[in-house]
């Protein structure tokens with residue numbers, strides 16, 4: 001719907017403010033970020049992109065920038081002039097460098113866009129991060145109550161979103177302990193070096209009737225997988241819908257399965273998967289106790305129901321990469337059974353394709369990725385920068401028995417090729433990739449010394 005500043009656009013903003021307040025939340029109004037519009041000298045209209053650009057950033061929003069400020073004043077809402085802040089950012093970066101913030105696609109770089117693309121309106125991931133940083137600082141100025149909740153990321157040294165600074169993460173999780181997960185999936189995953197997560201119900205392994213005529217994995221098979229680094233975890237004792245049980249029933253379903261897996265595999269499950277993906281707030285709290293995480297979102301991968309093809313899985317992974325997200329695949333049948341693949345080869349071909357992009361995709365078990373992400377969200381870095389040495393002290397107050405994944409730190413290289421890193425006197429392996437240096441560290445391990453050696 002088209003709205004005009006000074007009338008319908010302003011009314012719409014008033015409506016947002018009122019409805020937000022009615023829901024008990026606190027609105028903040030912003031105006032729009034700036035467009036990267038550098039018309040050549042003498043140009044009379046704004047075209048958005050130009051063969052040859054000029055030097056002066058010219059506004060394209062007009063009156064739309066004024067309305068949010070006006071409505072904010074009128075209704076007593078905090079206001080952020082994000083247009084001015086991003087205007088100053090783009091001008092500060094200059095005509096050439098400011099392209100880095102927007103969705104410019106160079107010609108010939110990507111298969112999906114061979115001719116390239118000029119886009120001066122939409123931010124890319126980098127631009128999104130820069131502008132979000134500016135926006136949050138500005139919000140904190142007008143709503144000081146938010147200050148304690150803001151985490152700053154130093155652009156020169158920070159914890160990577162995912163292990164080894166990869167762009168996204170994928171966990172392959174297999175439900176219900178089916179025999180094919182051992183006979184077909186396990187060898188195929190081993191071929192490409194991926195480790196999976198297998199959710200099993202003890203009762204369906206132990207009890208002929210509970211097996212419902214489906215072949216299931218045996219405990220020795222699962223032990224063999226676990227010894228190779230795969231995760232054998234808890235899917236409840238009898239695949240009961242936990243929402244139909246009282247809290248004692250839920251407790252029994254969870255604990256009985258923990259015990260048998262612990263006894264048969266030698267490792268207590270540290271994650272949990274809800275049968276039928278059925279849970280509520282109370283069940284979630286109960287199942288999460290003493291655990292790294294439970295599976296609360298998943299992407300169905302298979303045939304009958306999920307209709308996965310090699311191409312649809314490619315697209316899923318591409319979207320994860322663009323969003324910097326963690327994808328959790330939920331897989332049941334392989335060649336037969338619930339949601340089995342049209343051809344199992346679809347999954348194996350998908351594995352090979354992901355393997356080929358291993359530099360950008362972290363394939364980890366559900367436990368590993370969940371632990372990493374929670375540690376990364378909670379760790380705080382105290383950073384002291386001196387000329388030839390930085391000292392970065394991580395602080396993390398999670399249960400270190402549960403959350404024991406090393407984190408990856410990223411260093412902006414900026415001509416600092418020769419870097420030595422040590423934590424607690426132990427030297428850490430520094431990897432060099434593109435314009436970044438990375439190293440793994442122990443988030444509970446105390447101060448990290450980063451020394452820059454002059455040539």
Ligand SMILES: [Zn+2]
Pocket residue numbers: 175176235239275276
């Ligand atoms: Zn299940």
